[in-house]
Amino acid sequence: MKNISKLLMISAAVLLLGSFLFPIWEIDLRAPQYPEGLGLRIWVDQITGMKDGDLNLINNLNHYIGMKTIQPESIPELKIMPYLIVLFTVLGLFAGIINKKWIKIGWLVLLMLVLVFGLYDFYLWGYDYGHNLNPHAPIKVPGMAYQPPVLGTKQLLNMNARSLPGLGTYFIMISIILSSLSIYQDKKRKEEKTNG
Amino acid sequence: MKHYKMIAGLVLVVLLGLVLNNCSGNGESASAEDAAKRVYVKPGSYDEFYAFLSGGFSGQMAVYGLPSGRLFRVISVFSQNPESGYGYSEETKGMLMTSFGFVPWDDAHHPELSETNGEHDGRWLFINGNNTPRVARIDLTTFETAEIIEIPNSGGNHGSPFITENTEYVIASTRFSVPIPNRDVPISSYKENFKGTLSFISVDNKSGDMNLAFQLVVPGLDYDLAHAGKGPSHDWAFFTCYNSEQANSLLEINASQNDKDFIAAVNWKKAEEYVKAGKAKKVSAEYYNNSYSDVTHSTTSRKMNEVLMLDPKDCAGMIYYIPTPKSPHGVDVDPSGEYIVGGGKLSTVLPVHSFQKIIKAIDEKNFDGEFDGIPILKYDAVVAGEVQDPGLGPLHTEFDGKGYAYTSAFLSSEIVKWKLGTWEVVDRVPTYYSIGHLMIPGGDTRKPAGKYVLALNKITKDRYLPTGPELTQSAQLYDISGDKMQLLSDFPTIGEPHYAQAIAADILMKNSKKFYKLEENKNPYSIKGEKEGRVERKGNEIHIYLSSTRSHFKPDNIEGVKVGDKVFWHVTNLEQDWDIPHGFAVKGNNNSELLVMPGQTKTLVWTPAKAGIYPFYCTDFCSALHQEMQGYIRVSEVGSSVKLSFN
Numbered sequence: 143m144k145n146i147s148k149l150l151m152i153s154a155a156v157l158l159l160g161s162f163l164f165p166i167w168e169i170d171l172r173a174p175q176y177p178e179g180l181g182l183r184i185w186v187d188q189i190t191g192m193k194d195g196d197l198n199l200i201n202n203l204n205h206y207i208g209m210k211t212i213q214p215e216s217i218p219e220l221k222i223m224p225y226l227i228v229l230f231t232v233l234g235l236f237a238g239i240i241n242k243k244w245i246k247i248g249w250l251v252l253l254m255l256v257l258v259f260g261l262y263d264f265y266l267w268g269y270d271y272g273h274n275l276n277p278h279a280p281i282k283v284p285g286m287a288y289q290p291p292v293l294g295t296k297q298l299l300n301m302n303a304r305s306l307p308g309l310g311t312y313f314i315m316i317s318i319i320l321s322s323l324s325i326y327q328d329k330k331r332k333e334e335k336t337n338g
Numbered sequence: 339m340k341h342y343k344m345i346a347g348l349v350l351v352v353l354l355g356l357v358l359n360n361c362s363g364n365g366e367s368a369s370a371e372d373a374a375k376r377v378y379v380k381p382g383s384y385d386e387f388y389a390f391l392s393g394g395f396s397g398q399m400a401v402y403g404l405p406s407g408r409l410f411r412v413i414s415v416f417s418q419n420p421e422s423g424y425g426y427s428e429e430t431k432g433m434l435m436t437s438f439g440f441v442p443w444d445d446a447h448h449p450e451l452s453e454t455n456g457e458h459d460g461r462w463l464f465i466n467g468n469n470t471p472r473v474a475r476i477d478l479t480t481f482e483t484a485e486i487i488e489i490p491n492s493g494g495n496h497g498s499p500f501i502t503e504n505t506e507y508v509i510a511s512t513r514f515s516v517p518i519p520n521r522d523v524p525i526s527s528y529k530e531n532f533k534g535t536l537s538f539i540s541v542d543n544k545s546g547d548m549n550l551a552f553q554l555v556v557p558g559l560d561y562d563l564a565h566a567g568k569g570p571s572h573d574w575a576f577f578t579c580y581n582s583e584q585a586n587s588l589l590e591i592n593a594s595q596n597d598k599d600f601i602a603a604v605n606w607k608k609a610e611e612y613v614k615a616g617k618a619k620k621v622s623a624e625y626y627n628n629s630y631s632d633v634t635h636s637t638t639s640r641k642m643n644e645v646l647m648l649d650p651k652d653c654a655g656m657i658y659y660i661p662t663p664k665s666p667h668g669v670d671v672d673p674s675g676e677y678i679v680g681g682g683k684l685s686t687v688l689p690v691h692s693f694q695k696i697i698k699a700i701d702e703k704n705f706d707g708e709f710d711g712i713p714i715l716k717y718d719a720v721v722a723g724e725v726q727d728p729g730l731g732p733l734h735t736e737f738d739g740k741g742y743a744y745t746s747a748f749l750s751s752e753i754v755k756w757k758l759g760t761w762e763v764v765d766r767v768p769t770y771y772s773i774g775h776l777m778i779p780g781g782d783t784r785k786p787a788g789k790y791v792l793a794l795n796k797i798t799k800d801r802y803l804p805t806g807p808e809l810t811q812s813a814q815l816y817d818i819s820g821d822k823m824q825l826l827s828d829f830p831t832i833g834e835p836h837y838a839q840a841i842a843a844d845i846l847m848k849n850s851k852k853f854y855k856l857e858e859n860k861n862p863y864s865i866k867g868e869k870e871g872r873v874e875r876k877g878n879e880i881h882i883y884l885s886s887t888r889s890h891f892k893p894d895n896i897e898g899v900k901v902g903d904k905v906f907w908h909v910t911n912l913e914q915d916w917d918i919p920h921g922f923a924v925k926g927n928n929n930s931e932l933l934v935m936p937g938q939t940k941t942l943v944w945t946p947a948k949a950g951i952y953p954f955y956c957t958d959f960c961s962a963l964h965q966e967m968q969g970y971i972r973v974s975e976v977g978s979s980v981k982l983s984f985n
Contacts, residue, residue, distance in 0.1 A: 195915065
C-alpha cells in the first residue's frame with residue numbers, strides 16, 4: 143500500500159513535465175473571414191500562433207483597436223514558468239521519495255497557490271492588453287474593452303474569442319489528482335492502522 | 339359574345355402549351371430540373387474537378403470548376419496582365435523574353451497536365467504558345483507560370499505540349515515548315531528549302547525545369563497535333579501532318595488534294611539512344627528559357643545558343659509515316675495504348691490504327707514506299723478499323739475508360755460516341771455550335787474519369803444574350819455516365835478555349851499554397867518589416883522599399899524625386915494571412931498597377947514626366963480602412979533643392 147502512495151506521488155511529479163509538451167492555454171478567435179481558424183497558443187515558455195503566422199496576424203489586426211503587440215520575448219512569466227515547473231517536479235520527486243503526508247500536502251497546496259496566482263496573472267495580462275489601448279487607434283468603440291476571457295467565450299467586435307486550457311494544463315491537473323490520491327492513500331492507510 | 343372570348347382564350351392556352359412543350363422537347367437534354375441538380379454546387383461547397391481551359395487568343399489559362407462551370411481564376415501565361423503587373427513588373431518582364439525580343443502576347447491552345455505512370459499527378463500544367471513558339475509550365479501549388487521555354491526552328495508551335503507517360507518529355511511539332519536555319523529564300527522554294535521539326539523537351543522530375551533535349555528535322559509538311567503513347571506504346575509519340583502536297587499557297591485547296599496525309603510515329607526511346615550515341619548534330623539556334631522562382635519572386639532569363647538535332651537519314655527505325663485520311667487534325671491514343679485514332683478533317687471515316695500492327699508492319703518492312711527518306715507503312719497493314727459516319731469534320735477523340743471513344747465533329751456540330759473494337763457509333767449529340775476539342779477528365783490518360791465530357795465550342799450565335807458583333811465562345815457539359823450522352827449545362831469562356839484538361843479537385847486543393855513565407859522571400863529588394871521601409875537614390879534611379887500591410891504603406895510620404903528620375907517601387911506585402919493581397923497604383927503610370935501576394939515582392943518602374951504631387955494607393959480592397967491605404971510622392975523640377983526624404 144505504501145508503494146502505491148509513493149508511486150502516485152512520483153508519477154504526479156513526473157507528469158508535471160508534460161506541460162512542456164503542449165500549450166497550457168489556447169485562445170481561438172472566430173470570425174466569418176477566417177474559416178480556416180485563427181488563434182494563439184500559450185506554452186510554459188512561449189506564445190505561438192495556432193498556425194504559421196497567426197501571432198503576426200493577430201498583432202496586425204489588433205493595431206486597428208490600438209492593442210499593444212504581443213511580444214513573447216518581453217513577457218517575464220514565460221522565462222520564469224519553465225523553472226517553476228522543474229522546481230515543482232524536483233520537489234515532488236523529493237516528496238514522493240520521502241513519502242511523508244505533510245510534505246506532500248505542503249507541495250500540493252503550494253502548487254495550487256501558484257496555479258491560482260498564475261491564472262490571476264493571466265487575467266491581469268489580458269486586462270492590460272484589453273484596456274490599455276492606443277488613444278489614436280483607428281477603431282474606437284465607446285465603452286468597449288477587448289479583454290479576452292480567462293475561460294469561456296466572449297464576443298469582441300467581429301471576433302468571437304474562446305479561451306480554454308490546453309493539454310499542458312491537463313497534465314498539471316492530472317498531477318494534482320495523482321498527488322491528492324497519494325495523500326488519500328496515506329490517510330486510508332492511517333485509518334486502517336488505527337482501526338486495525 | 340362572352341362565349342367566343344372563352345373559346346378564344348382556351349385556344350390560346352392550348353397553342354401556348356404546344357409552343358412551350360416544343361421548346362422543352364430537346365431529346366438529348368436531361369430535364370431542366372434534373373440537369374440543374376446535377377450541375378448545382380451548393381454555395382460554400384466545392385466542385386468535383388478543376389478544369390483548365392486554354393484562353394486561345396487571350397494567351398492565358400482559365401481555371402473553372404466542374405460540374406458548375408464557375409470561373410475561379412485566369413492565369414497569366416503568355417500575355418501581359420496589367421491588373422497583376424505580370425509582364426510589366428521588373429520581376430516578370432523576363433518571362434516574355436524571346437529571341438524576337440519582348441513578345442507580350444500569344445495564342446495558347448493546349449493545356450496538358452503532368453503525368454506519372456500515365457495518370458495526372460497534379461504537379462504542373464503545360465501550355466503552348468502557338469505564335470512565337472513557346473511552351474509554358476504552370477506550377478499547380480501557386481497557379482502561376484513558373485517557366486517558359488522558346489522552341490527554335492519552329493514556324494508555329496501548334497502540336498504541343500503533349501506529355502509522355504512520366505512527363506519525361508513535353509513534345510512539340512511545328513505547324514509551319516520553314517527554312518532551317520531560317521534564312522532569306524523564295525517562298526516558292528518550299529519543297530527544296532522548307533523543313534519541319536519535332537521537338538522533345540525534357541522535364542526535370544523534381545524541379546520541373548524544362549530543357550530542349552533534341553529536335554528531329556523532318557520533311558517540310560504542316561505538323562498539326564500530337565499525343566504520346568501509353569503502356570505498350572510508351573516509347574512512341576504520334577504527330578499528325580497535313581499538306582503532304584507540300585503546297586506553299588492557298589493551302590485550303592492545294593493541301594487538300596491527296597487522299598491521305600500522315601501520322602508520324604516517332605520512337606523517342608530510339609531517338610534518345612541516337613542522341614547518346616552521338617548521332618545528333620549540334621546546331622546553333624537562338625532561343626530563351628525563362629524561369630520564375632517563388633523564392634526570389636523573380637525571373638531568370640537565359641539565352642540559349644544551340645540545339646541537338648537528329649536527322650532521320652542517320653537514324654534508322656526512329657520515325658515512320660502512317661497514311662491517314664485526309665488532312666488529319668487530332669491524333670489520340672486510347673487508355674490501353676493500343677489504338678491510335680486519327681481525326682481526318684475532310685475524311686468520311688475515322689481511321690483507328692493498331693499499335694501492334696504498326697510494330698508488325700515495321701518488323702516485316704511492310705512499306706508503301708517512302709517520303710523524303712522516311713518509310714511509309716501500308717495503310718491496310720496497320721489500320722485496326724474505321725468508324726463509319728463519324729460526323730462531318732471529325733477532329734478530336736477522348737476516351738471514357740469504359741471502352742468508348744467520343745469524337746468531336748466540327749462541321750456537323752456534334753459529339754459522336756463509338757465503341758472501341760467494333761467501331762460502331764452508339765450515340766450522338768448536337769453541340770451549339772461548331773465544336774473544336776472535347777475533354778473528358780483524364781480522357782487522354784490511362785485512367786479517364788468517364789463521368790462528363792466537355793464540348794469546347796467556337797461559335798455561340800443565339801445561345802446567350804447578344805453582346806454586339808463579338809460573342810463569347812462556350813463550353814458545354816454532358817453527362818456520359820449512362821448509355822446516352824445528356825447535355826447538362828453550358829457556360830461562356832474567356833478568349834477561345836481550344837483544348838482543356840481536368841483533374842479531381844482533391845488532388846490539387848490540398849497542395850494549393852496559401853501565402854509566401856516572408857522569411858523565405860529572397861528577392862534582393864524585399865523588406866521583412868516596416869522599419870526597413872526606405873528610399874534610396876542611385877544616380878537618377880530612386881529605389882523605394884515600400885511595405886504594405888493592413889491598412890498602410892511605409893513610407894507613405896516621399897519627397898526629393900526629380901522629373902526624369904527612374905523610380906523603382908519595390909512593394910513587399912508583409913501580410914502572412916490567406917487571401918490578403920495588396921494592390922499598388924501610382925497616378926498616371928505608363929506601366930501598370932500591381933497585385934502583390936502576401937509575403938511577395940514586386941517592382942514597378944515609374945518615370946514621372948512632370949513636377950507635382952502624385953498620389954499612390956492600394957487597389958485591392960484589403961480591409962475596413964482600405965480607402966485610407968494611400969500615400970503621396972512629390973516630384974520636383976530638375977535642379978530643385980528638395981532633399982530626398984520619406985516617412
